[in-house]
Amino acid sequence: MKLKKKIINGIEVIYIPVKKYKHMMLAINFFSEADAQTFNERNMVLDLLENHNYKFKTSDQLNLHLDMLYGARLKSFVFNKGDLMANNFNLKFVNKKYLNDEENLIESAFLFLKDLIYNPKTYRQLLTQKATDEVVQEAYELLQTLSQDKASKAYFHYMKSISNQEKNTLIFPNKEYLKQITNHSITKVYQSLIQKDLMKIYVIGDIDELELDKVIEDTFSDRKDSISIDHISLSHDYNPRETPQEIIEYDDVSISRIFLGYRLPITNNKRDLEIMILLNIIIGGYSQSKLFTVIREKMQLVYYIYSMYDHNNSLLTINFELAPKDENKAIEGVKEIISDVRIGRITKEEIALAKNYLIKYYKSSADSLSGLLQLNILSDMDKEDGFVLEDKINSIMTISKEELTEVANRLFLDTVFRFIKKDDVDE
Amino acid sequence: MNKKQVLIDETLYYEKLDNGLEVYLHPKNGFVDFHATLQVQIGGNALSYQYGNEFFNLPAGTAHFLEHVYFENDGVNLSDEFSQYNADINASTSREVTKYYFSAQENFDMILNRFLEHFSSVCISEKTIEKERNIIEKEILMYDDNLYTQVNERLLKQMYKDERIWVDIAGTVKNVGEIDKLILDRTVNHFYQPNNMILVLTGPFDPETIMNLIKHSPFNTMKSNQYSPQINHLQDGKSKRHIYEINEKQNVNYLMVGVKLDLSIFEHLEVSQKRLVIIMFFEYFFSESSENYKQLKEDNLINYMYGTHIKIMDDYAYFSISSESNKPKVLKNRLIDMFKHLGLIEKKIFIASIRSRVGHFIGYFDSAYSINYSLTDFIKKRIDISSYINNVENISMKDVELTKKSIQMNEIYSVIYARN
Numbered sequence: 021m022k023l024k025k026k027i028i029n030g031i032e033v034i035y036i037p038v039k040k041y042k043h044m045m046l047a048i049n050f051f052s053e054a055d056a057q058t059f060n061e062r063n064m065v066l067d068l069l070e071n072h073n074y075k076f077k078t079s080d081q082l083n084l085h086l087d088m089l090y091g092a093r094l095k096s097f098v099f100n101k102g103d104l105m106a107n108n109f110n111l112k113f114v115n116k117k118y119l120n121d122e123e124n125l126i127e128s129a130f131l132f133l134k135d136l137i138y139n140p141k142t143y144r145q146l147l148t149q150k151a152t153d154e155v156v157q158e159a160y161e162l163l164q165t166l167s168q169d170k171a172s173k174a175y176f177h178y179m180k181s182i183s184n185q186e187k188n189t190l191i192f193p194n195k196e197y198l199k200q201i202t203n204h205s206i207t208k209v210y211q212s213l214i215q216k217d218l219m220k221i222y223v224i225g226d227i228d229e230l231e232l233d234k235v236i237e238d239t240f241s242d243r244k245d246s247i248s249i250d251h252i253s254l255s256h257d258y259n260p261r262e263t264p265q266e267i268i269e270y271d272d273v274s275i276s277r278i279f280l281g282y283r284l285p286i287t288n289n290k291r292d293l294e295i296m297i298l299l300n301i302i303i304g305g306y307s308q309s310k311l312f313t314v315i316r317e318k319m320q321l322v323y324y325i326y327s328m329y330d331h332n333n334s335l336l337t338i339n340f341e342l343a344p345k346d347e348n349k350a351i352e353g354v355k356e357i358i359s360d361v362r363i364g365r366i367t368k369e370e371i372a373l374a375k376n377y378l379i380k381y382y383k384s385s386a387d388s389l390s391g392l393l394q395l396n397i398l399s400d401m402d403k404e405d406g407f408v409l410e411d412k413i414n415s416i417m418t419i420s421k422e423e424l425t426e427v428a429n430r431l432f433l434d435t436v437f438r439f440i441k442k443d444d445v446d447e
Numbered sequence: 448m449n450k451k452q453v454l455i456d457e458t459l460y461y462e463k464l465d466n467g468l469e470v471y472l473h474p475k476n477g478f479v480d481f482h483a484t485l486q487v488q489i490g491g492n493a494l495s496y497q498y499g500n501e502f503f504n505l506p507a508g509t510a511h512f513l514e515h516v517y518f519e520n521d522g523v524n525l526s527d528e529f530s531q532y533n534a535d536i537n538a539s540t541s542r543e544v545t546k547y548y549f550s551a552q553e554n555f556d557m558i559l560n561r562f563l564e565h566f567s568s569v570c571i572s573e574k575t576i577e578k579e580r581n582i583i584e585k586e587i588l589m590y591d592d593n594l595y596t597q598v599n600e601r602l603l604k605q606m607y608k609d610e611r612i613w614v615d616i617a618g619t620v621k622n623v624g625e626i627d628k629l630i631l632d633r634t635v636n637h638f639y640q641p642n643n644m645i646l647v648l649t650g651p652f653d654p655e656t657i658m659n660l661i662k663h664s665p666f667n668t669m670k671s672n673q674y675s676p677q678i679n680h681l682q683d684g685k686s687k688r689h690i691y692e693i694n695e696k697q698n699v700n701y702l703m704v705g706v707k708l709d710l711s712i713f714e715h716l717e718v719s720q721k722r723l724v725i726i727m728f729f730e731y732f733f734s735e736s737s738e739n740y741k742q743l744k745e746d747n748l749i750n751y752m753y754g755t756h757i758k759i760m761d762d763y764a765y766f767s768i769s770s771e772s773n774k775p776k777v778l779k780n781r782l783i784d785m786f787k788h789l790g791l792i793e794k795k796i797f798i799a800s801i802r803s804r805v806g807h808f809i810g811y812f813d814s815a816y817s818i819n820y821s822l823t824d825f826i827k828k829r830i831d832i833s834s835y836i837n838n839v840e841n842i843s844m845k846d847v848e849l850t851k852k853s854i855q856m857n858e859i860y861s862v863i864y865a866r867n
Contacts, residue, residue: 040477041813042454080736087799090806114806118454161750165771168698170592272696274591308530320578323585341589376533380552387479388814 023396023406024229028236030243035232036224036396036406041389042118044225046129047110047397048137050217053252054105056194060201061209062107063192064155066096068206072151074139082136089128090114090121094136098192100332101401102254107213108397109133112390115226126231130239138214147210152203159193174269174277174439175339181267182281182335182435218246220400224393254402256332258283264433270442276344280354281435282336284427290402291415293331295427298419300329301374302366303357304338308373310357311338319353321346336431344440351436361428366421375416382412448472448658451833457812459822459832460654467642467671470661471822472654475815481555481650482819483548485566486827489513489638490543491616492678498637499674506625507610508583508618509634511540515579516631517547520569525562534558540616543760544827550816555652556660563666566639571631580623587617594701594864598769602703602862605690606765609681642671645826649819680762682707689779690862697866702775704782705767707858710759712849719830719838720846722759727800727842728850729757729766731792732785739785743770748778764853775863783859789851797844804839 024035052062076082086092092113099106111133116125141148166172179191223232260283284296304311304327311325325340338354360366385391386409395407449461453473460472489510496503517538518525529536534551547566551558590596603613617623648657661667684707713721732739733755743749753770772778811821825832 042809043813078741080738080741083736084796084799087796087803089802091803091810092806112810114809118809119805158751161752161771164699165750165752168594168771272592275588307526307535316582320581321585323582323589342585343588373530373533377530380533380535383479383552384550 021406026233028233029240030246031236031240032218032220033232033236034220034222034396034400035227035229036222036393037227037229038224038389038392039226041115041225043112043114043389044126044129044223044227045110045112045389045393046133047108047222047393048133049109049220049222049397050107050213051220051249051401052105052107052212052217052247053249054100054103057197058205058209060159060193060197061206062105062213063098064159064201065206065210065213066098066107066109067158068147068151068155068210069136069140070094070096071154072141072148073136074141075135077141085132089125089132090119092125092129092132100256101398102252102256102332104249104252104254104401106397106401107217109137110393117226127235127239130235134239140210146203146207149203152201152206155206156198156201159198162193163195170271170273170439171277171341173271174279174437177269177439178279178281178337178435178437181265181437183333216245216247218249219243222393222397222400224389224396256334258334260285260432261434264436266436266438268438268440271439273439273441275341276347276441277341277439278339278347278351279435279437279439280338280351280433281437282338282358282431283434284334284336284431291423292427294415295419295423296329296331296336298371298374298378298416299361299424299427300327300336301378302370302424303327303336303361305329305374306377308370308377310361310370311340311354314357315340315350315353319349321350321353325350325354335434347438347440355433358428358431358433362425362431364421364425366424368421371419371421371424375419378416379413382409382416448654453833453835454809454812460658462658464641464662464667466667466669467640468666468669469645469826470658471645471647471826472652472657473647473649473818473822474652474654475649475812475818476651478651478815479552480815481551481652482648482815483550483559483562484647484819484823485547485562486645486647486823487545487547487639488543488643489545489634489676490541491614492542492611492680493634493638493676494611494614495678496637497677497679503633503637505630505634506618507614507622508616509626509630510545510638511617512579512583512623512626513631513634513639514538514540514545514547515583516571516575517566517569519572519575520565522572525565528561529558532558536562542612542616546823548819555650556656559648559657560660560664563661563664567665567669569635569639571628571635573628576626576628576631580626583617583623584620587615587620587623590615594697594699595769598701598703598862598864599767601690601864602705602767602860604685605687605860605862606684606705606707606858607681607763608683608685611678612680612763636672637674637676640671640675641666641669643675645823647819647823647826649815649822651815680760682763684858684860688860691776691865692863693865693867695867697864699771700773700775700863700865701769702772702778702861702863703767703769704779704859704861705765706786706860707855708759708764708766708850708853709855710762710764710853712853716846717831717834717838718828719825719835720842722828722830723804723839724842724847725759725764725766725850725853726757727797727847728792729755730800731796731847732789733766733768743778743781746781748772748774748781766854775865779861779863783861786854786859787856789854792844792848794844797847801839801842805836808835808839 071079095110113129315325322340322342327338399407451459536549538547749770756767
């Protein structure tokens with residue numbers, strides 16, 4: 021697989037040719053620098069565009085159009101790598117060679133996305149008040165729903181407590197800023213997105229390059245004055261805490277939900293990142309991890325326990341649910357595992373199994389249409405020439421026990437968050 | 448071995464072994480992942496069943512308990528063993544079936560053989576039973592404070608007296624305490640027999656080689672019993688159709704409305720067509736693209752938690768709608784009114800819906816995982832995958848509109864859990 025990069029009408033275009041899939045995917049990304057002030061709007065504008073379009077007057081008209089494109093799937097979402105943020109519009113559609121139909125689905129797919137992005141309902145050159153009110157209302161409803169679902173509420177509050185008012189605020193929606201949203205503020209973000217953000221188009225599948233070149237050239241007009249994203253940091257700054265905070269939140273729950281948040285001061289050092297990803301697998305990333313085999317299988321304290329490494333926020337989260345009486349025992353057990361890792365108590369077998377697991381994960385991701393697309397987009401954000409599976413495998417295979425121990429020693433406990441029933445505090 | 452062309456470049460191989468096991472092989476050359484699923488016809492609904500001329504009762508959660516203990520045999524844990532081969536293995540229990548599955552990228556023949564060997568003879572130890580009982584009790588507690596789960600179970604309790612339709616798949620802590628080795632061994636004997644299982648394999652393999660391997664595995668020496676367990680559901684509901692309860696600890700009001708469907712009117716249709724016409728009908732009238740949804744949204748009666756659910760079994764079927772709402776009583780009455788006044792289906796939407804299903808079906812073949820998952824599901828529902836596109840394209844608007852007649856207006860139920 022060899023990537024093709026080119027500029028068409030001032031837009032960077034990346035083709036990822038793979039023949040084995042029956043679908044194609046088209047992603048239009050708008051890159052900008054993360055900003056806490058406009059974080060809500062950045063997330064909301066996607067939903068607004070889907071539901072308040074000039075051509076597709078209602079969401080049912082939009083869905084009807086997608087159905088007519090043989091069930092094309094639209095996904096729009098925001099993601100970030102450090103402070104580099106992407107608003108992504110993603111369309112998956114069937115390759116026409118599997119259909120008894122003459123319609124040019126590629127052209128239709130591009131036209132659809134163009135209409136979706138560039139043709140919203142407006143009034144006096146502003147996105148409408150009605151559309152704004154709706155997306156703001158939905159954000160409030162989301163917050164209300166989160167407060168009802170105890171598992172989500174616990175996670176949401178844990179993330180808020182650890183985020184410490186950082187730059188991109190980590191989570192959407194941010195209640196503090198919701199009141200400030202107007203159709204003027206959301207229009208400003210939208211205008212910035214379509215006019216200033218760096219726009220890139222990615223296409224993956226069984227590609228006819230010449231056909232695509234022409235469709236893109238005919239669909240999008242010349243793009244000028246896009247921002248440069250070269251200066252944007254691909255790691256995320258955070259405010260380190262001097263001593264760990266312990267937060268207890270009470271609710272009407274039948275089980276205790278515990279989060280331990282460890283921070284890792286690494287910048288955009290790819291080697292450190294790779295090591296941390298492997299270390300996370302060893303600690304709690306799968307069924308043979310230390311957390312699972314000790315806290316669940318040996319101590320039998322929990323039904324599930326896992327760790328998750330979030331590079332964008334330099335955060336390793338360990339989460340589990342359990343009976344209130346076992347809280348302290350489990351927390352101590354987790355801390356002991358982290359201490360063990362720090363002093364190099366990781367066996368050769370644990371490292372080998374975790375490496376195999378991670379390599380299997382990358383091979384599987386690179387074997388799926390959407391996985392391969394996302395790996396290539398992330399690689400492009402890293403200013404690489406595309407995702408190369410062999411390079412990734414080689415890099416993982418060379419990680420040593422010493423490197424794992426060294427990174428583990430840089431982990432420090434930031435937050436212990438307990439979401440529990442009032443009567444069941446374990447003294 | 449039988450062979451069916453599913454798409455222009457996709458072929459399904461099938462054979463029923465002498466011991467009754469049905470084997471489905473779908474090669475996916477050019478992909479790296481192998482996926483295997485062994486599906487056993489036992490799920491959360493196995494509370495009481497007929498076996499030959501006898502009737503048996505089981506504590507709720509027995510099928511799920513078996514799923515937990517079935518990876519251990521004679522002190523060997525299959526999950527630990529498979530991790531040495533870099534294979535992921537897992538299992539799940541639904542209301543009707545239990546699935547054991549693994550994925551691997553190398554040594555597939557050897558791993559499959561080990562998988563089949565394991566499932567050909569499992570000895571469940573007391574030690575494993577006690578260990579898993581402890582873990583399952585913790586699992587049950589996890590869902591205790593989920594409002595959706597509570598309302599859904601309550602609605603089904605009103606709609607069907609037959610607890611096999613609604614009882615929690617994992618059972619209660621009390622049920623789990625009642626399950627012992629005797630019960631588990633007898634349940635294995637009745638349900639875990641080859642003619643009550645299917646095996647579905649997908650990945651970059653040669654089907655002849657794999658079929659040969661299966662025929663020479665210990666699994667092929669397993670025998671099926673004279674009888675297969677039978678579960679027939681009862682249809683009756685409770686006389687109280689509408690429930691309204693207040694719980695001040697809730698932050699939101701939650702409503703669920705359910706209606707039973709009469710399946711007898713679809714007898715002229717093929718299985719996949721029957722399912723699809725019902726699904727297409729309710730999508731047309733109640734999906735987030737529907738006119739009804741738009742109305743409810745405009746009137747501020749629902750929020751984005753709005754959702755619909757369709758259950759179509761051989762002997763019962765229902766449709767339900769749920770949402771948080773500021774006016775749950777008004778919403779309930781509006782939904783019931785909507786059931787009574789369903790109009791006609793627009794042709795352009797019907798055509799789009801058919802096209803959409805064709806596209807999604809083709810998409811199943813884009814990974815070994817998705818085709819394994821979909822194929823297993825199709826087989827469970829007795830849908831012929833090789834004629835799926837043809838059957839979809841031959842559905843008429845009249846067939847879809849027929850669903851209106853299947854709605855049993857005297858069998859509408861609702862549950863509201865309100866915050867004040």
